[in-house]
Amino acid sequence: MDLTLLYRGPLASCDYDCPYCPFAKRRDSRAQLTADRTALERFATWASAQHEDRLSLLFTPWGEGLVRSWYRRTLTELSKLEHINRVAIQTNLSCRTDWLADADLDTLALWCTFHPGQTPYDRFLTKCHDLAALGVRHSVGVVGLPEHLDQARRLRADLPPHIYLWINAAEGHTYTDPEASDWTALDPLFPYSRHPHRSAGLPCRTGESVISVDGEGTVRRCHFVPSTLGNLYDDSYRDALRPRPCPLTTCDCHIGYIHLETLPLYDIFAGGVLERVPSAG
Secondary structure, eight states, rough: OOEEEEOOOSOOOSOOTTTTOOTTOOOOHHHHHHHHHHHHHHHHHHHHHHTTEEEEEOOSSSSSSTTTTHHHHHHHHHHHTTTTTEEEEEEOOSSSSGGGGGOOOEEEEEEEOOTTSSOOOHHHHHHHHHHHHOEEEEEEEEEOOOOGGGHHHHHHHOOOEEESSEEETTTOOOHHHHHHHHHHOOOHHHHHHOOEEEEOOOOSTTTTTTTETTTTEEEEESTTTEEEEEETTTTTGGGSSOEEESSEEESSSHHHHHHTTTTSSSHHHHTTTTTOOOOOO
16 A cells, blocks of 8 residues: 555644744743654554555655654654655754754655745755755755745755745735746745645545544544544554545645645656655656
8 A cells, every 4th residue: 555644743842932833932841752652663663664665755844854863763763664665854954964864865854844934044954955966856945925025036046956946825924916926936836835725525645545633542533634534553543534525624834735536746756745845858
């Protein structure tokens, strides 16, 4: 079975203070960090043992994972397993990059977000060039707030041409056509992010070939639908995997709507769905 899993453990701490994020500068206690490490190791142990399946794994922590050694180690180890198609993580890239030399870069990939005002521009850009030099598959993106436009234009000009720069529509922000045109000039796929997608009753891969898993092993069809399908660790979720329509009115997050079968995004991002890297073809 080919299965994509979006894993989100209890980690909620972040080293950045983005005004658009509810988890900005949140600190986890030592006990909370220990619980997150234990949960991640349990998930990695499960994934490592699924030799009869082909797995694609995306880690989507509320906080920043790669500043924690257990995330770096887990991604490195999982990347070397033959039955893992892809292992990727969303990151602000505040961590060092030398650990990537130990990973299988045919499998590991990064989804990187630049947060203007949270890190020096040159420091972030240097890390992006380090990734390119190492041959790490990655995308780079910015939240499309008006105050970020100049920095995003600078970033597009300074990144290697083959690195995709994505723009996320800012939550709650309405874009005029001229504003949307400015962002689309940087990211031709921005129109997919500009407006929420109608999803009620439409076919979606989540719940069939894509699932969401939390630190307890609870399986849901995606991060945005609270109903459960079972538990990862007792295999009770497997009998619940089947095609099913979306129960929500709209879907406005890329990690959700990319799985809608009514959108062409699996073709656009063929080979790079988890790391948000469009197909070169």
